Amino acid sequence: MDLELTTEKGQTYQFISYANAVFIKMREAIGVSEEIYLQSLCTLGLPYWEFISNTKSGQEFYISNDRCFFIKSDTRYYVQAFLSFLGDYIDHMIKYPHNLLTKILGLYSVIIPGQKQMYFIVMQNICFPDSEIDERFDLKGCSAARYEKPPPPGSSYVHVLMDINFKHTILDIGKEKAAWLIRQLEIDCDFLAELGLQDYSLVIGIGKKIAVQNQNNGCHDMDTDSIDSEVVSLCSSEENSMKAMPLFSFYQPLEGSGNTRELTNLPNSIHTIEGTHKHYYIGIVDFFMRYECLQWGRRIKKNILFCHGDHSTIPPRKYSNRIVNFLKKHLV
Numbered sequence: 001m002d003l004e005l006t007t008e009k010g011q012t013y014q015f016i017s018y019a020n021a022v023f024i025k026m027r028e029a030i031g032v033s034e035e036i037y038l039q040s041l042c043t044l045g046l047p048y049w050e051f052i053s054n055t056k057s058g059q060e061f062y063i064s065n066d067r068c069f070f071i072k073s074d075t076r077y078y079v080q081a082f083l084s085f086l087g088d089y090i091d092h093m094i095k096y097p098h099n100l101l102t103k104i105l106g107l108y109s110v111i112i113p114g115q116k117q118m119y120f121i122v123m124q125n126i127c128f129p130d131s132e133i134d135e136r137f138d139l140k141g142c143s144a145a146r147y148e149k150p151p152p153p154g155s156s157y158v159h160v161l162m163d164i165n166f167k168h169t170i171l172d173i174g175k176e177k178a179a180w181l182i183r184q185l186e187i188d189c190d191f192l193a194e195l196g197l198q199d200y201s202l203v204i205g206i207g208k209k210i211a212v213q214n215q216n217n218g219c220h221d222m223d224t225d226s227i228d229s230e231v232v233s234l235c236s237s238e239e240n241s242m243k244a245m246p247l248f249s250f251y252q253p254l255e256g257s258g259n260t261r262e263l264t265n266l267p268n269s270i271h272t273i274e275g276t277h278k279h280y281y282i283g284i285v286d287f288f289m290r291y292e293c294l295q296w297g298r299r300i301k302k303n304i305l306f307c308h309g310d311h312s313t314i315p316p317r318k319y320s321n322r323i324v325n326f327l328k329k330h331l332v
Contacts, residue, residue, distance in 0.1 A: 014111040018079075019086060023106050026090070030103055030124075030270070037105070040064045041071075041122065068128055069105070072121050078288040079107065079119045085195050092191050096258045098270060100188050100202075102126055102285045126283035127205035128268045133281065136160045137169075139202040141319075141326035144302065144311035163326070169206070171331050173275045178331040180261050181273065181282070185327060187259060189320035192287050198319040199289040199312050202327065205281035209274065210266065291316050 003015045017023075027037055046065035060073040082089075082104070092099060106122035127133050138160045140146065146163035173181070185202075192200060263269040266279075273280045289295065299313040314322070 012113065016109045016111070018083065018107040018109070022086065022090065023104075026093070026103065027105050029093070030105075032105065040066050040068050063125060067130055068125055070123050070125050072123065074119050074121055074288070076117070076119060079109075079121070081288045081290055082107070082121075088191075088195060092188075094257075096184070096187055098184065098260050098263070100184055100271070100282060100284045101287065102203075102283050103270075123285075124268075124271075126203050126268070126271045126285070127281045129210070130158075130205070130207075132210055132279070133205045133207035135169075135206045137162065137166050137204045137206075139163050139166060139204060139323070139326065140199070140312045141202075141323035142310045142312055144306045144308070146312075166204075166330070169330055171204075171206075171273075171275060171280055172277060173273050173280065173331065177261075177273055177275075180259065181331065182324065182328055184259050185324050188284055189324055192284075193316040193320040196290050196292075196316050197287050198291050198295070198314065198316040200287035201285050202323055203281075203283050203285050207279050207281070209277065209279050 003017075005013045005015065007013075024034070027034070041064055043065070048062040048064060048071065049067070050062055062071040063069070064071070089101070089104075092101070093103075103124045104121060105124065107119075108122070109117055109119045111117050127136060136158065140163060143164060148160065148162045148165055150161065150165065151157060151159040171178075192198070264272065264274055266272050266274075268281065271281055271283045273282060295313055299309075299311075302311045302313050303309055312319075
């Protein structure tokens with residue numbers, strides 16, 4: 001879908017929305033109406049929060065004013081890579097409705113005359129609500145260049161720590177939830193390995209336990225009759241009942257869906273696991289990197305630089321197995 005906008009000064013912008021019908025269904029499936037989506041992203045007078053990332057991707061990150069959505073810039077290469085396996089991604093969402101992959105809800109580009117075309121991805125904020133989160137980690141299951149100096153006390157910046165910082169952290173979620181989490185991580189990482197993808201991150205937020213809500217968060221069923229034969233899509237069978245903000249919760253699994261669990265009536269319940277003393281927000285992000293020629297070269301360079309292979313640029317199957325084994329060591 002293309003849209004041209006002309007300012008009062010005569011400047012023309014071209015706005016492009018990719019796979020629009022697919023992402024509309026994706027938003028419906030997790031309980032985000034078009035009204036709420038536009039309200040979160042497009043309300044005048046409510047600017048985005050700039051997320052100053054300490055990662056080395058070089059991309060820009062923003063958070064919607066209500067903190068429900070991440071807006072990330074990306075390159076044409078990675079956008080095309082994602083579109084090439086979008087059907088597989090949607091299939092995985094349907095088969096495993098409680099999966100850990102971040103839910104991508106929109107893909108756009110902006111063309112400004114005389115400037116390079118800019119691409120943006122809108123995805124859910126895995127660490128939502130973030131008001132009670134004390135620590136955030138970006139994990140790849142390796143040690144090379146995976147330490148971040150902790151922020152000084154009272155720092156106002158959101159600091160994302162890494163694998164070495166995570167060394168002594170234990171997720172106290174109990175044996176049953178731990179078994180479910182490891183199994184789902186195995187399923188999701190195996191899916192990414194089959195697509196030849198690696199260098200993704202397991203994001204974990206750790207925060208205070210928040211009260212379980214009593215109201216219905218807009219529970220939805222998936223309506224398989226709405227799955228288009230040409231474009232595999234997700235959908236829900238009811239109108240979204242939420243008025244204030246999207247809660248990323250409760251699409252009911254279809255009969256035969258894999259590895260489901262009982263969800264707590266919490267905001268962002270798909271990615272929230274209730275522990276003994278904490279709430280844990282867990283998801284997989286940045287899964288657009290294919291293990292191709294560029295990565296082969298990077299692997300050789302990193303092997304020489306670090307004098308070992310414990311870095312993030314390794315073949316997809318090894319990457320998948322390593323990140324699963326890494327998390328196993330941190331669960332009780």
